[in-house]
Amino acid sequence: MIPAESVLILRFSAVGDVVLTSPAIDALRRAWPKARIVYAVKARLAHLVRANPNIDQVLTLDPGEGPFAFARKLRAAGCETVLDLHNKIRSKILRALLPRRRTVVWHKRDFKDTLPVKLALKPYHSSMLFSDRYHAAVEELVGSRLPRGELRYFLGPDDLANADAALLAAGVSPSAAPILGMSPGANWQTKRWPVERFAALAARALKAGMQVVVQGSHDEAELGRFVAAHAPGAVNLTGKLDLPTLGGFIARCSAFVANDSGPMHIARGLGVPTLALFGSTDPGMFEFTGHRALFAGVECSPCSFFGRSRCPRGHFRCMLDLDEERAWRELVPLLTGGRRAPLSA
Ligand code: SF4
Known part of the structure; x- marks a missing residue:
């Protein structure tokens, strides 16, 4: 796969989930060192990714900001590919509001894992590390197997x-x-x-x-x-x-x-x-x-x-x-x- 010039990552919440995307972004940066990586996140959580050196730009979803206004921000960022690491109603609507572009969507759990738990037939045991699921989405985007990235939290200067x-x-x-x-x-x-x-x-x-x-x-x-x-x-x-x-x-x-x-x-x-x-x-x-x-x-x-x-x-x-x-x-x-x-x- 030819490296994309820019990748828009969607992950709006929650604290732990945003932190857990860091190994995948690390792997993406190593695979495509020249790509511009843009991360869309709720404003109150932006600090979790702002100091990450693998991220070039953070787009913040402000309280009360609707999907049309935020989609305008996303379009202005001009990314040619989308990596949806959120995959809920909010990101699905936003994807629908963006011009057609290459998109890879992450899946949090396998249906085969969740159905028996929802039916109370057995306890829930994840078949994969969550970070591996994010990593698999990056591999799908890049089109090849990649070394695992590192889980890192980057402090701001103050x-x-x-x-x-x-x-x-x-x-x-x-x-x-x-x-x-x-x-x-x-x-x-x-x-x-x-x-x-x-x-x-x-x-x-x-x-x-x-x-x-x-x-x-x-x-x-x-x-x-x-x-x-x-x-x-x-x-x-x-x-x-x-x-x-x-x-x-x-x-x-x-x-x-x-x-x-x-x-x-x-x-x-x-x-x-x-x-x-x-x-x-x-x-x-x-x-x-x-x-x-x-x-x-x-x-x-x-x-x-x-x-x-x-x-x-x-x-x-x-x-x-x-x-x-x-x-x-x-x-x-x-x-x-x-x-x-x-x-x-
Ligand atoms: S003991 Fe814990 S795991 Fe078992 S049913 Fe209660 S809350 Fe769930």
Whole structure:
């Protein structure tokens, strides 16, 4: 295939999904070093890709901006090929509004994987890493097999300084002692390891001489307050870090503990040793070399693609079977290992 002069990538959300496109873009850049790569994303998530050196231009979808107005922006970018890594209603409409051009569309899951889960016939186990699916779309675009790219999160120029300022204002000095970062939230209830266990893990890390800082959105402030109240010395920064500063903060951590969530992907992209806790979703969707994924493997799990608002069986054993003793054993080797190499995905 003759290299395209320009490629428009569509991926509008969410945090983790946008971060997970980085290996595919890396592979595309290596295959077509001279191509102009344009990335279309929601404005509030643009920071996730703005510092990526493989991306030449970021087009932002502003709040309330309709498809016709945004399609005009896309047309003005003048790309000759489209790589749709979103493949939902929004990107399908936008593709229909663009002049005819070569288009490759990514598919998140195989129908054969999803149908039995939707019919509640069996738990969900992804047959491929998500990053491999993005990679396969790039290979289809380029027309040949390609080496895997690397999962990388690229900080903006001020992210570390802003994170340091937020930490110092909260009484945390990155140079005083190693920082264990925690992210006890997640969009769905069944993706959340019980906050009492995060607090117990925080107490152990504090006792071991670490600083502990809890991160989360405004909506997750109660989780941060709980950990700080039950692990005296833990610092609660929930609701206080915007997206750019979140990356800077995670980069300052010696290790990070999170549920299946956007911050977990940012941490892996930064090479920060990460302990990820999985309940109703499948850790097999992601690469954890150099990190740890804790999964109880109860017979009903994973029961969903994204998570649920409550356990349909009522016992929630997928998370309750993961106690803090086991989590601590998994975490200890990560506390002293230093940064991880980028994941080839
Ligand atoms: S314990 Fe409940 S939420 Fe967890 S996997 Fe089983 S059914 Fe789903």
